[in-house]
Amino acid sequence: MPDLEPAADGDAERPQDLGDLVHLEARQLSALIRDRRISCVEVMESYLEHIDRHNPRVNAIVSIRPRDELLAEAGERDRQLRDGDRRGWMHGFPHAVKDLAAARGIRHTAGSVIHRDRVADTDDLFVQRIRAAGAIIIGKTNTPEFGLGSQTYNPVFGTTATPYDTDRTAGGSSGGAAAAVALRMLPVADGSDYMGSLRNPAAFCNVYGLRPSIGRVPNRAGFVAQLSAIGPMARSVTDLALLLSTQAGPDPYTPLGPHTPLGLDSDPARSAGRLDRDFRGTKIAYVGDWDGYLAFEPGVLEVVETALGEFEALGARVDRVLPAFDPARLFQLFLRWRWWAQTGNAELYDDPATRDLLKPELRWEIEHGLRLTARDITEAVAERQAWYAAVVDLQRNYDYIIAPSAQVFPFDKTVHWPTMIDGRPMDTYHRWMETVAPWSLSGCPVAGVPAGFGDSGLPTGIQIVGRAGQDLAVLQLAHAYHRRTRWPQRRPPPGLAG
Template sequence: MNQASPATPQDIVAADALDLSQWIRLRRVSCREVMTAFLDHIARVNTPANAIVSLRDRAVLLMEAGERDAQLARGEYLGWLHGIPQAPKDLTATAGIASTQGSPIFRDEVPKADALVAARMRAQGAIFIGKTNSPEFGLGSNTYNTVFGATLNAYDATRSAGGSSGGTAVALALRMLPVADGSDMMGSLRNPAGWNNVFGFRPSQGRVPSVPAVDLYYNQLGCAGPMGRSVPDLAMLLSTQAGYDARAPLSIAQDAAQFAQPLARDFGGARIGWLGDYNGYLAMEDGVLALCETALEDFGAIGCTVEAARTDYPLEKLWDCWRTLRHFSVAGSLGALYRDPAKRALLKPEAQWEVEGGLALSGEDVWNASVARSQWYNALLALFEHYDYLALPSAQLFPFDAKLHWPSSVAGREMDTYHRWMEVVIGASLAGLPVISVPAGFNVQGLPMGLQVIGKPQADLSVLQIAHAYDQATQWVKRRVPSILAA
């Protein structure tokens, strides 16, 4: 951490979250000064990015920041997020703030209570300034909806930001937030992180409890997690998000304080298995694999051995498993809306397709998909007998034209569904393994790409440690800032 005090508002918005937290705690900068700096900066860069939505009234936010200052003056320090602006993802329920889920059906929805992940951030002193934009119900790795419009890439405003945590990633990359939460079902923390040159961590399934939830057992595809411009910031937010809750019976009962500890560690001799495009199975835009393989050389520089790895598991079977379980999950969550003709008309076509696919499933279909998922997990365990980590690109193509809803082809290969182009991320999701997207660099057009690093079961800390070591060696976030920040 840099302990120097901020000199300008630009220093405040550019600071790592942990530095900003320390400045506030030591009263080197007031919470009002912090809030003013961020709100002024958001006013300058959030158009056309459109990352932060439902922005609350400035006067109210400054009043809340003043209350945080008064608490400090009385010796009351809530926690490391004391006075720090945050904007939870729009899929996350936040008390008193619109939580639309990107759907016109819930345009005016204002929850009375926070979801657990938001409540834990508030308890640490965060001030919620609004929300970050998401695609409708988080469906599709491209952040657009009919309520707020599209969120645009931080490095090229003609390109997609990715999704579904696209608003989160862009808000981080453009310094509108110092650290932020998101969620991930099909790469929703990883793809936008890679496409905006930040870090996105999908923790082990159960690490961050999903509360409230109407189903506590079957719906185990998605989870909440942190994003950041540095791994220590991201890990610190995970220490707030994580931890067992009895209302989530499958949540992990391990002390979340482990993620607040220093991350430095020696990686001499660590072995990384490079899965690449699964031996040609996945379509990849030209340049993606080459850029990621160059990034793997930096892992070699910190002491790791990188080897080509492969699995004999039939990948088409894995895709069928994914599509079945996703249909099942979405039909369960959106089925009631679909059955109401008026509300069905407000669902985007992809949402209707998911529900219809789920309604056509038999119990045996779901059982067989769950068996296939179990077999995939065992196949990865076999790989982990030889490797400490596995690696893949975070996407199969570079950020595409934001006017497209989704790419119909990749490298000349037709994509038969709205999400087939993100097939590269389903492996870690289905296995419930910890996985981080780290910046891999930029192509000749200046477009970012990320690299997924997957860890062993519940080895979240180990994944964060290797990502931190990689970041110390590469410093991509600091080396390549969005051009609008230099204007």
């Protein structure tokens, strides 16, 4: 794997107050460490003090390792630098891994009391890559139980709040990651996304999240193109691209063959390619509420549609246009794929000792999955192919598709999920975030970017959908948008300086 470097304009001066280190973008922090203008120990101390001050407000980082161990590892990183042994662009970075993934020597609970005491003895592949790039794993970021639902609460660690109103949810399932990045408790964060788990919390926390193309970052999908994807979160698109370039790349071979037969065999450095690009003449399709099919909390669409003007200011043309596919069919298709995926937890359901420890939503998913027939799955595969064909047909005339990232603003964190939006009932625990499901099913790359704030002061976001495999093109448009808006820097969380 190449030693990817931050962009040339990522340099920054050593701050007089080391508490300001946490406010630097990851590329700037990397340059300071690389040039030994700041030590890894100073970085770790600054971040740990910042975490001590702010994490209790949001409960984003969990299973934090002992301070003396982390400072000792930071000291070793400094010794490596003195010896000319720089591991990569994340050398000396504090990093917390989403608690759905395994990180060696750290609890791996998946937010479930069933796994409360489980400690990982290996790293997942993307975690290996983050360590190899020089990061120090300080702990985990909080997630819903087994990652289900876009509300980060579980019986092991409790609930994660958005730093924009700590009485409200950070979203999920990468809610801990999003809140930690927004509050400057991590330079960047990893997340995963099945139904918007990188995009919805990015919207609720005013940061960036990228769901890559299928296969860009290897996971455990095997021979089936399931919907889960691993991706980065950050406060700038440059940082997003840098972390993606670390996570991405083909899975190495073992004596039994490749781990991920659907993985993309491409140079991960391409993900951090040149982001500057001219967008004059670019054509964008805006799907909005699908002609009223989707319910939205009042104010959300107004923020999203105001943000469309930023793309027009870049020289793009934005048209209101929809794929030629019934959105009601799409959600039924999503449900079948979700049910099928959750049968992987059937062993826990079969055992009476663990069944009652599962959240009701997971039991509901498994019960429906166990009733699926081979014909149901065959039809679902055909339906997904038909949906992808409709997306490709729209993309023949449009370079990008834009959609809202969320149908509501961040809601009361004591509420498990919204049962009503603008007077319309939500009949499942994930119906309220239906806006993200079509793009998960497409397998296309999708960036979740901040859209701005409603009258209540709460954030929301938009999705930028690109053509299959064209992750860099999505990052380029997101980067151009970020340079105009800079929402994470313009509107940091209240109380951040306190």
